[in-house]
Amino acid sequence: MEQxxxxxxxxxxxxxxxxxxxxxxxxxxFWTRGYHATALPDLLRATKLSRGSLYAAFGDKRGLFLRAxxxxxxDALTRMDIELDPRRAPVVGLRAYLAGYVDRTSGAHxxxxxxxxxxxxxxxxxxxxxxxxxxxxxxxxxxxxxxxELSRAKDAGELAEGVEPAIxxxxxxCFVEGLRVVGKTAPDRVTTQATADALLDRFIR
Amino acid sequence: MEQxxxxxxxxxxxxxxxxxxxxxxxxxxFWTRGYHATALPDLLRATKLSRGSLYAAFGDKRGLFLRAxxxxxxDALTRMDIELDPRRAPVVGLRAYLAGYVDRTSGAHxxxxxxxxxxxxxxxxxxxxxxxxxxxxxxxxxxxxxxxELSRAKDAGELAEGVEPAIxxxxxxCFVEGLRVVGKTAPDRVTTQATADALLDRFIR
DNA sequence: GTATTTAAAGACCGTTCGGTCTAGATATCA
DNA sequence: TGATATCTAGACCGAACGGTCTTTAAATAC
Numbered sequence: 001m002e003q004x005x006x007x008x009x010x011x012x013x014x015x016x017x018x019x020x021x022x023x024x025x026x027x028x029x030f031w032t033r034g035y036h037a038t039a040l041p042d043l044l045r046a047t048k049l050s051r052g053s054l055y056a057a058f059g060d061k062r063g064l065f066l067r068a069x070x071x072x073x074x075d076a077l078t079r080m081d082i083e084l085d086p087r088r089a090p091v092v093g094l095r096a097y098l099a100g101y102v103d104r105t106s107g108a109h110x111x112x113x114x115x116x117x118x119x120x121x122x123x124x125x126x127x128x129x130x131x132x133x134x135x136x137x138x139x140x141x142x143x144x145x146x147x148x149e150l151s152r153a154k155d156a157g158e159l160a161e162g163v164e165p166a167i168x169x170x171x172x173x174c175f176v177e178g179l180r181v182v183g184k185t186a187p188d189r190v191t192t193q194a195t196a197d198a199l200l201d202r203f204i205r
Numbered sequence: 206m207e208q209x210x211x212x213x214x215x216x217x218x219x220x221x222x223x224x225x226x227x228x229x230x231x232x233x234x235f236w237t238r239g240y241h242a243t244a245l246p247d248l249l250r251a252t253k254l255s256r257g258s259l260y261a262a263f264g265d266k267r268g269l270f271l272r273a274x275x276x277x278x279x280d281a282l283t284r285m286d287i288e289l290d291p292r293r294a295p296v297v298g299l300r301a302y303l304a305g306y307v308d309r310t311s312g313a314h315x316x317x318x319x320x321x322x323x324x325x326x327x328x329x330x331x332x333x334x335x336x337x338x339x340x341x342x343x344x345x346x347x348x349x350x351x352x353x354e355l356s357r358a359k360d361a362g363e364l365a366e367g368v369e370p371a372i373x374x375x376x377x378x379c380f381v382e383g384l385r386v387v388g389k390t391a392p393d394r395v396t397t398q399a400t401a402d403a404l405l406d407r408f409i410r
Numbered sequence: 411g412t413a414t415t416t417a418a419a420g421a422c423c424g425t426t427c428g429g430t431c432t433a434g435a436t437a438t439c440a
Numbered sequence: 441t442g443a444t445a446t447c448t449a450g451a452c453c454g455a456a457c458g459g460t461c462t463t464t465a466a467a468t469a470c
Contacts, residue, residue, distance in 0.1 A: 016417065049417090051460085215446095216445060
């Protein structure tokens with residue numbers, strides 16, 4: 001067991017705002033506006049923090065951004081783990097996974113875009129290893145989960161002949177990230193769903 | 206025939222720089238850095254223009270950006286028209302089209318990203334109709350060309366059974382735009398090519 | 411009570427932003 | 441030559457940027 005520290009209460013006034021809630025609100029701003037277009041006053045308004053509190057809690061704008069990005073990634077992977085629940089049939093999970101992207105990339109939802117894709121395009125590959133690592137590991141994590149699900153499907157005999165789970169997983173990841181891009185034009189949901197179905201139907205029996 | 210205007214030469218010193226070349230150099234800067242992260246001095250350095258000349262020729266930063274975006278789009282569509290040359294077999298054209306994206310989204314090329322996708326994520330859906338129109342019409346133009354090629358393939362009996370050219374075209378567009386996104390992590394070319402092949406092979410006979 | 415810690419408000423800092431303007435050189439036409 | 445038009449170079453502008461710091465109030469432990 002871990003040895004707890006003495007746990008003496010600190011002397012002064014305790015922190016009165018919820019750090020995680022502030023990260024969530026900041027995430028929303030970065031999400032809709034992008035990193036460079038988000039100014040400090042935007043973040044102060046959204047988090048309802050003073051400049052001093054924000055800098056004490058997060059260091060600087062980039063520090064808060066990285067926290068927000070981590071939250072966004074954690075949310076996405078958590079959602080995936082629910083959709084690809086191993087207790088469900090793999091094809092059901094894959095359909096749920098795609099249906100989630102159809103929902104998030106159609107109409108007004110689509111127009112809002114994706115913090116991760118926006119960050120990849122705006123900040124990745126510009127000598128910021130903290131950003132690059134997050135982007136790279138997210139795609140890898142996503143691909144790994146999809147590949148596992150496809151492997152389960154293959155074992156259950158539900159995959160079309162000759163489909164390699166690893167390659168197909170990469171393909172699906174490219175597809176859903178592409179949905180996020182064209183989703184910025186707010187395509188209608190029926191067409192998006194039909195496109196996703198057309199893809200999956202070629203890979204399952 | 207069109208009636209030419211009198212065509213009198215203007216009085217003063219003629220323009221001495223190549224406007225289109227300047228647009229091309231500016232395009233390169235926006236491409237690698239994105240809109241907001243590109244500062245005026247970056248553009249002045251790249252175009253080798255003075256502030257005065259740049260503002261006289263393009264109005265403002267946004268005006269120059271729109272010119273650069275138009276150039277980028279025109280280049281992309283021209284390239285597609287070459288790859289999908291109607292005198293070639295449609296499957297050959299589609300393979301060339303995908304091979305081009307494999308090349309542009311692997312390794313260092315991939316890391317550079319795509320001005321159009323970056324613009325879609327950074328600027329689309331933010332009440333700038335000039336940007337929105339360009340992004341939307343580009344995806345539509347691309348989709349139309351791919352759909353036509355798939356239609357030709359279908360007529361030639363080269364498509365797998367039950368493949369709808371219109372839906373499959375949208376799917377391919379999503380896929381290649383997704384390639385641009387994950388391409389920011391500089392994936393290796395062999396894997397990317399295998400992924401593209403795995404997709405196309407499911408849709409052709 | 412005192413000491414201590416935090417919070418909000420906002421003044422303040424130097425820098426950079428996009429954009430305008432002037433000065434002087436240069437290149438063309440008439 | 442003189443008029444005209446464009447060039448470069450860079451000073452200049454107000455606004456906004458990210459970030460620091462001071463002040464004052466409030467909330468806790470002792």
